[in-house]
Amino acid sequence: MTMRALEGFSLYHMSSSTRETVSYTLGVISVIVWVVAEIPQLITNYTAKSAKGLSLTFLFTWIIGDIFNLLGCILEPATLPTQLYMAVLYTIITVALGSQTIYYEHIYHGQYKRQDESETPAIFERSDSVEEKANDAEQSDEYDDFSDGPKMSSPIPFPGQPQRTPNSELFYQSARYLSKSFTPTAGSVLAQRASPTSSLHEDLLGSAAIRQSAPAIKIKSSFCLVSTLTFLGAINLLQSLDRRVDPLISNPRQQIVIYVGRKLFQVGGEQMLEEGAAGSLGTFLGWAMTFIYLGGRLPQICLNIRRGHAEGLNPLMFLFALMGNATYVGSILVSSLEWSRIKPNLPWLVDAGGCVLLDAFILLQFMYFRFWSSLRSDYKPLAIA
Numbered sequence: 001m002t003m004r005a006l007e008g009f010s011l012y013h014m015s016s017s018t019r020e021t022v023s024y025t026l027g028v029i030s031v032i033v034w035v036v037a038e039i040p041q042l043i044t045n046y047t048a049k050s051a052k053g054l055s056l057t058f059l060f061t062w063i064i065g066d067i068f069n070l071l072g073c074i075l076e077p078a079t080l081p082t083q084l085y086m087a088v089l090y091t092i093i094t095v096a097l098g099s100q101t102i103y104y105e106h107i108y109h110g111q112y113k114r115q116d117e118s119e120t121p122a123i124f125e126r127s128d129s130v131e132e133k134a135n136d137a138e139q140s141d142e143y144d145d146f147s148d149g150p151k152m153s154s155p156i157p158f159p160g161q162p163q164r165t166p167n168s169e170l171f172y173q174s175a176r177y178l179s180k181s182f183t184p185t186a187g188s189v190l191a192q193r194a195s196p197t198s199s200l201h202e203d204l205l206g207s208a209a210i211r212q213s214a215p216a217i218k219i220k221s222s223f224c225l226v227s228t229l230t231f232l233g234a235i236n237l238l239q240s241l242d243r244r245v246d247p248l249i250s251n252p253r254q255q256i257v258i259y260v261g262r263k264l265f266q267v268g269g270e271q272m273l274e275e276g277a278a279g280s281l282g283t284f285l286g287w288a289m290t291f292i293y294l295g296g297r298l299p300q301i302c303l304n305i306r307r308g309h310a311e312g313l314n315p316l317m318f319l320f321a322l323m324g325n326a327t328y329v330g331s332i333l334v335s336s337l338e339w340s341r342i343k344p345n346l347p348w349l350v351d352a353g354g355c356v357l358l359d360a361f362i363l364l365q366f367m368y369f370r371f372w373s374s375l376r377s378d379y380k381p382l383a384i385a
């Protein structure tokens, strides 16, 4: 009898610890996937010197959602430690992506444009189709809402060509047709390399950097301020988290409650603590975060539909987001299926589950656009002699 009870206990213990290990592993995978998730988009923006494919509203909601997420995780003791670390991580990475987006859309090309207006009016003419121009205009409206500066003509710099010849346009378009690529980058870079005027382009960048106008500097310095404040805020937050994890500081009882609560999924057993005011505020923030995150995907989906393509957007970011969210859900569910434990995590589960579906939809958009583009390229309307 005693042996059986012992066996039963050890089995229970074994399975619960296995569950914890699997849950923790999934959580770690999720963290790793999220660490790299936004890197492909950072690279795409960097190579294109543009963030045109990315909806700024989407990014903005991500940052707001991240802040709610962070606060929610801090205040809701039943969330996993990995959830909290991820919340910190998300915020830092997305602020980096947001900074890059604003830089390319409002500073980098602003420099070109001012230089362009004063010296070489035709240099950044764009060779996209009429349809693309219309779509891009809509997109630039979105960006222009964020800027009090002049409207950008084209965030994707077309290689310097003081006088655009029919041949050069043929070359650019043909390259895109041949490569069947969704990103204009390939075409632009190719043409830029081949262009004898590319050194002129670089000269312009150099001199433009020196002669920044007042609005650009203003945007840059406010951006520096925001980044610094975010950084200081993150450090402050991490310090306060550290203090919170130490159970014997200032308010021992409360500290221990929150500490044990956060460790709940790792400890197991019946340690579920009563939800206090912090817990319900955490849950409220968690739901706010869920609506913001889920709502944030819609502008991106709409932008893709309006543009009729997903150029400048990196599908890997959405693939990683899908994987990150799926493993995130897994890490919570594997840990426990008891309603008492799922309930406080519900906002995070609904958010991640919903985002998996929305990201799957965005990936389907990529496939759809690729399919249509390959159909269109079958016409081969242009050929290089």
Ligand SMILES: NC(=[NH2+])NCCC[C@H](N)C(=O)O
Pocket (backbone or CB within 6 Å): 062, 063, 066, 090, 091, 094, 293, 294, 321, 325, 351, 352, 355
């Ligand atoms: N900035 C971030 N990557 N935040 C993470 C967002 C997580 C959220 N579930 C989403 O996919 O939207």
